[in-house]
Amino acid sequence: MLVLASAGAVPVWALVGWRWLAVVLAPLAGAVIASVAGACTLVVAGAIIPWFVGLAGAAAVVSLWARGLLRLQSPARIQGPAHAFRTDEPPTLRWGTRIGALLVLAATAWSLRPLRVPSVGWDARSIWLLRASWFAGGHGFLAASFRDGTELVAHASYPPLVSAAVAVSWQATGVHGDRLGVVMIALLNACAAIALGWVLVEAGREAALRTDRPGRRVWSLSAGVASGCLLVLAAFGVAGSFATNGYADPLWAFAAAAAVGYGLLLPFDPRHIGAAAVLVLVAGLTKEEGVATAMALVVLVVLRSLAHVRSDQARSARSARRSVAVRRKRVAAGLTGLAVLAAWPALARLDHAPPDVNTSGPHHGTFWHRAHLTVNSMAPHLHVLLLAVPVAVVGALFLRAERRATGLANDAWAWGGLAAGLLVVGWAYAGGGGDTAFWLYTSVHRTTMFPAVTAWLVVGGWVVAATGAPPNVLREPETAESPPVFAGAGTARDVIGAV
């Protein structure tokens, strides 16, 4: 984990700055670099560790260069390390955030107790650890195994992040064992879970920053911390034994749900978008359904950012020309993100990986019959919607002003992300190949993790929104982009430009 965190630290610092969140995003970003190293090992030559070291160095240099360039172009927009943990925050907020960090960490550590059991799940042994051995074996062995048409269980075309990260850990430590691999995957799951829980702590902080009343500030922060901890526990409950037995599903589900939180739920802020970018990459490089969902999330985040530009433009006619340029850059950034996410599936096809046995082959049954089966199979795993939907409807009807006062976005954006994830998976079951009933039986409890966890996130979001200060005590924000305490933290345009 330290090796991965070292590789991901500088890019994460460039994207989100010095924050508690960066501690858990760094290993995830390192895992993204490991997956790129794995792809290079497959396509070009050599072994994964030299690629990993080289790419980590290149990512650090590019990040520093982009950050330095922005500092030269617009020094006021870049905050240095001195601003990492701001000293002008109210002490309540500083201590509340620290306590929140400790409690979210404690909830995660408690949820990792099943790691005491040395279990290695079916997919862990037959897919993720098996492919990790391929990545650890170097170009020749990897390429030969990757193209093996008789290989039934390994799903060569699956995205590389989990296996490549495990391969890096094996090569870095010299310990090539299933146990280390499972622990590595569980720790990556834990990092994504902490990032998810931190969405609500951050929401509570943002709400607290927007009120002058100390009492309400404590309420908002407490609501954020409490719901953040509960969200972590609930997320591990959704994942069950798969969180600690080497499965990759919790990683993409937690990361995608956290990306919904940072990109679509929290106030529009460049650092939140930076965090969402890392998490979207993690989701998109972990599983096939993660790729499609991550693409949908990129589209939604870009649409939200464009809506944000429009609201800026409405405030000032002078900024119209600038808004067009910003809009173009955001669309370009979104298209770049889509291209990056599409790279692995394209590579797998070009490199003659055997097609996925689930989504290829003859189509059994009609589309509507398969769709009916899919809905019936998904329903038992999405009971949380019975809570989340009424809460969201009542909140939208009666708590709109309070929600706006906390700075949280309309949760229709988050529901859009959830619906996109459900549609992607549902469409694959209904329109894919093979026997849907068996496919659903063996996977639907895992493919519904993302919508279930995202629904819990929405519920937690309304816990925080309910603590919003009434409009008459609102403090006027200094800029449209950021609340006063974040003034000068940069705009999304800067970050997208830096990336």
Place this chain on the structure above:
Amino acid sequence: VVLGGAALIGLGVGAVHAIRQTTSLSTGADIRAWQADARYWACLDSQAHSLVKSGGHVFLVPHSLGELVILDKVLSPWAIVVQDRDQASAQLSVREATGPDTCLGTRLQGRFPNPSGPGTIVRAGTGGSDPGHRSLPSTPL
């Protein structure tokens, strides 16, 4: 307050359910069962390594889908599985067996070209031993 409280209680119920589930996943019996599972796969791995070198070309001879999956899981991480038996340095299969040098009632068997003439040489895997017929923990899919 009502909505926030209801949402918080809902989250709390979800968290309590999760805590119960997490607690039930890490009992002493679970630990012992999965330690046995790890011994079984380590046993098969040792036997396979006694028959095939890392990076070697191997042809799998399963008698059922279950045997194919076992052979695949054991050999694919470090050997190249080929589709043509003539390209392989060894043909591997799973045999039922009892006694020492078995892995819960099974033993790996290798068939090699005879360097000094026609026919093949058959060797049993060695190096791993997990005798008995205990059942392994069910693996959730």
